[in-house]
Amino acid sequence: MTSTVRSAVRRNEARSTPPGASRRTFLALGLGAAAAVLAACGGAPPPTPTAAVKPTQAPISPPTVAPTPAAQAPTAAAAATSAPTATSAPAAATKPAAAAAAGTAATPAAGASPAASGPPKRGGQLKLLVTNDFVSMDPIWASGPTASMVYESLLRWRPNEQGAYGVQPGLAKSFETSGNKVIFKLREGVKFHDGSDLNADVVVWNLKRMVQNPKSFAKNYLQAVDEKDPATALDPMTVQLNLTRPSAAVLSSLSNGNGNTFIVSKKAADDHGEEWLKNNPVGTGPFKFVSWQSGDKLEVKRNDAYWDMGLDGKPLPYVDGITYRFVVEATTQFNEMRAGTADMIQNVRGRDVAAAKQIPHARYIESPYAGNKRQYFFNAVHGPFSQDQGEKSLKLRQAINYAVDRDAIAKAVGGGFGFLLPYEFVPGAVGYDTSVPYYPFDLAKAQQLMKEWGGQTPLQVKFVVHNREQDVQQAQMLQQMLDKIGVKLNLNVVERVAWGEIVRINNDFEMASRQSGVALDPTDDLLVTWAEGGNSAYHRAKVPGLIDTLHKADSSYDQKTRHELFVQAQKLMYESAWFNYLWFEPGNFLVHKRVQNFPATWGSLREAEWWISE
Amino acid sequence: MAATLTAGRVVAPREPHGALVFVRRVLETRLVGTGLVISAIVVLCAIFAPLISPYDPNLQDYEALTEAPSWAHLLGTDDIGRDVLSRVIYGSRISLEVGVITVVISLTIGVTLGLVSGYFGGWVDDVIMRVVDAIQAFPGLILALAISAALGPAIGNVMIAIGVVAAPGIARLTRGQALSMRERDFVAAARVIGVSPLAIMFRHIWPNVTAPIVVQTSLLMANAILTEAGLSFLGVGVQPPTPSWGSMLQTGRQYLETAPWISLAPGTAIFLTVLAFNFVGDGLRRALDPRLSSRRRG
Numbered sequence: 001m002t003s004t005v006r007s008a009v010r011r012n013e014a015r016s017t018p019p020g021a022s023r024r025t026f027l028a029l030g031l032g033a034a035a036a037v038l039a040a041c042g043g044a045p046p047p048t049p050t051a052a053v054k055p056t057q058a059p060i061s062p063p064t065v066a067p068t069p070a071a072q073a074p075t076a077a078a079a080a081t082s083a084p085t086a087t088s089a090p091a092a093a094t095k096p097a098a099a100a101a102a103g104t105a106a107t108p109a110a111g112a113s114p115a116a117s118g119p120p121k122r123g124g125q126l127k128l129l130v131t132n133d134f135v136s137m138d139p140i141w142a143s144g145p146t147a148s149m150v151y152e153s154l155l156r157w158r159p160n161e162q163g164a165y166g167v168q169p170g171l172a173k174s175f176e177t178s179g180n181k182v183i184f185k186l187r188e189g190v191k192f193h194d195g196s197d198l199n200a201d202v203v204v205w206n207l208k209r210m211v212q213n214p215k216s217f218a219k220n221y222l223q224a225v226d227e228k229d230p231a232t233a234l235d236p237m238t239v240q241l242n243l244t245r246p247s248a249a250v251l252s253s254l255s256n257g258n259g260n261t262f263i264v265s266k267k268a269a270d271d272h273g274e275e276w277l278k279n280n281p282v283g284t285g286p287f288k289f290v291s292w293q294s295g296d297k298l299e300v301k302r303n304d305a306y307w308d309m310g311l312d313g314k315p316l317p318y319v320d321g322i323t324y325r326f327v328v329e330a331t332t333q334f335n336e337m338r339a340g341t342a343d344m345i346q347n348v349r350g351r352d353v354a355a356a357k358q359i360p361h362a363r364y365i366e367s368p369y370a371g372n373k374r375q376y377f378f379n380a381v382h383g384p385f386s387q388d389q390g391e392k393s394l395k396l397r398q399a400i401n402y403a404v405d406r407d408a409i410a411k412a413v414g415g416g417f418g419f420l421l422p423y424e425f426v427p428g429a430v431g432y433d434t435s436v437p438y439y440p441f442d443l444a445k446a447q448q449l450m451k452e453w454g455g456q457t458p459l460q461v462k463f464v465v466h467n468r469e470q471d472v473q474q475a476q477m478l479q480q481m482l483d484k485i486g487v488k489l490n491l492n493v494v495e496r497v498a499w500g501e502i503v504r505i506n507n508d509f510e511m512a513s514r515q516s517g518v519a520l521d522p523t524d525d526l527l528v529t530w531a532e533g534g535n536s537a538y539h540r541a542k543v544p545g546l547i548d549t550l551h552k553a554d555s556s557y558d559q560k561t562r563h564e565l566f567v568q569a570q571k572l573m574y575e576s577a578w579f580n581y582l583w584f585e586p587g588n589f590l591v592h593k594r595v596q597n598f599p600a601t602w603g604s605l606r607e608a609e610w611w612i613s614e
Numbered sequence: 615m616a617a618t619l620t621a622g623r624v625v626a627p628r629e630p631h632g633a634l635v636f637v638r639r640v641l642e643t644r645l646v647g648t649g650l651v652i653s654a655i656v657v658l659c660a661i662f663a664p665l666i667s668p669y670d671p672n673l674q675d676y677e678a679l680t681e682a683p684s685w686a687h688l689l690g691t692d693d694i695g696r697d698v699l700s701r702v703i704y705g706s707r708i709s710l711e712v713g714v715i716t717v718v719i720s721l722t723i724g725v726t727l728g729l730v731s732g733y734f735g736g737w738v739d740d741v742i743m744r745v746v747d748a749i750q751a752f753p754g755l756i757l758a759l760a761i762s763a764a765l766g767p768a769i770g771n772v773m774i775a776i777g778v779v780a781a782p783g784i785a786r787l788t789r790g791q792a793l794s795m796r797e798r799d800f801v802a803a804a805r806v807i808g809v810s811p812l813a814i815m816f817r818h819i820w821p822n823v824t825a826p827i828v829v830q831t832s833l834l835m836a837n838a839i840l841t842e843a844g845l846s847f848l849g850v851g852v853q854p855p856t857p858s859w860g861s862m863l864q865t866g867r868q869y870l871e872t873a874p875w876i877s878l879a880p881g882t883a884i885f886l887t888v889l890a891f892n893f894v895g896d897g898l899r900r901a902l903d904p905r906l907s908s909r910r911r912g
Binding site for chain 1: 672673674676679680693694695767849853854855867868869870871872
């Protein structure tokens with residue numbers, strides 16, 4: 001699945017892209033980085049493995065995703081990469097810390113060397129397998145994977161030379177933040193696949209449709225952008241983005257790590273209508289669209305007129321074309337990889353990892369960014385958990401949360417690979433703090449709270465579950481755990497589209513489970529989950545003060561302030577008990593050894609830079 | 615009723631007791647005996663499941679995930695630590711339940727439509743048979759899948775779906791038999807003395823057309839079990855955690871390499887049960903087929 005493919009689905013699906021290093025390396029290098037960043041930023045002390053609340057509930061050892069902190073300073077990284085233009089003072093202040101720390105942390109992550117051998121070769125076709133079908137070829141409509149390889153964004157989400165993740169120039173050759181404005185200078189000579197030019201008018205048109213279209217998914221990630229007047233063309237190649245408040249997340253939202261904010265051809269929309277774009281992507285990216293059959297495959301070919309250069313001094317990409325085949329079964333994907341009929345798969349299940357490492361013609365690469373957090377939530381509108389029952393339903397929700405043994409779920413469903421994670425924030429990220437309370441497994445307390453709740457048992461609860469293998473296993477375990485406190489979960493196992501319909505559109509559930517990836521910036525996911533009308537605000541709960549706190553966190557460029565505000569937000573989330581975070585399943589890749597140079601980074605696979613050695 | 619039928623056709627004198635002959639004929643081949651034994655085991659498992667299962671089929675032991683067969687778990691444990699043997703035993707309940715109820719549904723619909731169609735003939739026959747043709751034009755599993763998907767995933771809906779899909783076959787079979795019975799003298803006699811059509815259909819024609827339907831029923835049972843497994847495998851059947859052979863197979867498929875026992879046990883159970891009902895059906899067919907029996911006798 002392509003970069004965007006996954007990243008677009010950040011709410012429900014895995015975030016993408018990993019570095020080419022083993023988890024062990026991360027563990028070793030990450031610890032120092034996490035400590036350095038947090039110390040430098042004056043944030044909370046780095047969580048230590050011994051900070052476990054209870055032996056059975058020990059939160060994950062912190063270093064696992066340690067390179068993350070570096071990435072949590074988008075503006076800082078931006079400052080590093082576009083030094084002459086960046087004017088945001090607070091960003092500059094955090095820059096040295098982030099850069100220095102990340103330099104240590106991300107060396108193995110950023111380096112393409114582990115996966116490359118010899119000079120680049122050109123030609124050949126890549127065969128990649130994707131788990132989630134493409135949803136729409138028009139990025140603003142894509143609630144799931146889209147044709148990311150056909151498009152480009154204003155910015156790129158990449159590690160810099162020191163390895164610090166952040167935004168770097170993309171279609172915008174430079175950018176500058178000041179107050180409520182971001183000024184983008186566009187790259188000259190870039191052409192869309194239909195021959196039209198990239199210019200300020202096109203970008204303004206794109207930004208407007210992202211923000212003003214009522215059904216746009218991009219809008220959720222650009223909440224700080226002024227909806228009435230999102231952007232202005234200052235001259236043919238300069239665009240000004242208008243904000244209603246400063247926003248630390250807006251730059252990462254406009255990077256290619258976000259699959260909803262790609263720049264599409266205005267000419268294509270003018271010629272054929274916007275509806276046509278849903279099936280016909282026209283971008284400036286390294287690959288041109290060939291064909292797409294929903295439920296089957298997406299084919300793309302080389303864009304000979306691509307502007308970015310390869311290591312051999314000629315235009316990228318190296319390969320002639322790519323076929324992305326949609327194969328939903330993890331086992332089928334794994335068997336294809338073993339048979340050598342695919343060049344890459346993602347998210348090998350824990351039970352297959354040992355076998356994956358034994359495949360002679362494949363490389364196994366773990367990624368802390370591509371993982372999935374799993375959680376369940378309650379319906380705040382109606383049913384036994386509803387908001388109007390106040391304190392009473394809160395007790396019931398708390399009782400359920402105390403009755404869940406996360407550790408057992410992580411071990412059983414994670415196949416020796418998953419680990420307990422009771423927070424929205426992954427270890428190492430700004431906002432991750434083990435001082436944030438959570439509901440540990442405590443059956444006696446759960447039973448006590450059930451008594452205080454005082455309703456009739458057994459309580460029948462409609463639990464809507466996506467038919468993903470892990471979700472179904474997890475649901476059955478929850479069923480047994482909650483049975484002990486008199487809560488009977490009636491499972492309603494449905495496929496993805498039906499899940500969205502039941503939970504998001506019809507609000508016909510009492511409890512439901514979901515997964516979410518590792519967001520580029522935590523504000524993104526939290527606002528989408530908690531703001532009224534947000535893409536993932538399925539529970540429809542209102543927690544006083546939460547949105548304000550998140551907006552404040554977004555408006556600050558100071559890492560320490562942000563960290564504190566995120567901790568405060570998490571406490572509000574904990575107290576209201578609408579969500580319960582369960583465990584984390586780290587991501588991984590299995591890549592054919594004929595594929596050289598695998599620089600996939602957080603947020604994109606960068607297929608244009610792969611070459612085939614034979 | 616089979617005996618009656620046999621008796622009605624008896625030509626040879628000194629035939630031993632009708633029922634005995636029938637039983638002997640059913641058991642003529644060893645396959646039928648095998649079929650009956652396996653069916654009996656499945657039925658006993660279903661009835662006495664709580665007594666013979668070593669564990670609660672839904673009890674999860676997180677210390678024993680995907681464990682290979684051992685003395686503690688004779689057929690091993692599944693992905694979330696449940697005893698596979700217990701689940702296979704309890705699974706027989708679902709399979710039989712689906713088999714029996716499906717047969718009842720399809721017999722009720724099929725026999726009624728078949729009798730009405732065959733007895734009245736004319737436009738009634740035309741209408742009913744065209745509807746039957748239309749339903750039969752769809753592949754059975756696909757139609758059952760569509761009906762279950764439309765009604766929502768639940769065991770009751772699976773039964774309705776399979777029952778509705780199987781009914782046209784029964785209707786067609788009954789109609790064919792009723793059509794030939796309609797012209798017989800005893801039916802004409804009943805009509806003459808003013809017996810109502812309903813009474814003629816169910817009191818006079820039905821007892822005389824049961825033989826092929828009994829055979830069809832046992833085959834239908836096998837088919838229903840297989841279809842239920844298929845639907846559960848595809849996720850529109852029984853909902854977790856209810857132990858169903860089809861859904862167990864679905865879970866186990868992901869573990870074919872690392873824990874083959876999860877799918878092997880329910881797979882074998884489906885295979886043997888379906889085979890057993892087919893053997894029994896085959897035996898019944900042989901016993902009830904007048905041509906086969908006269909050839910044997912002649």
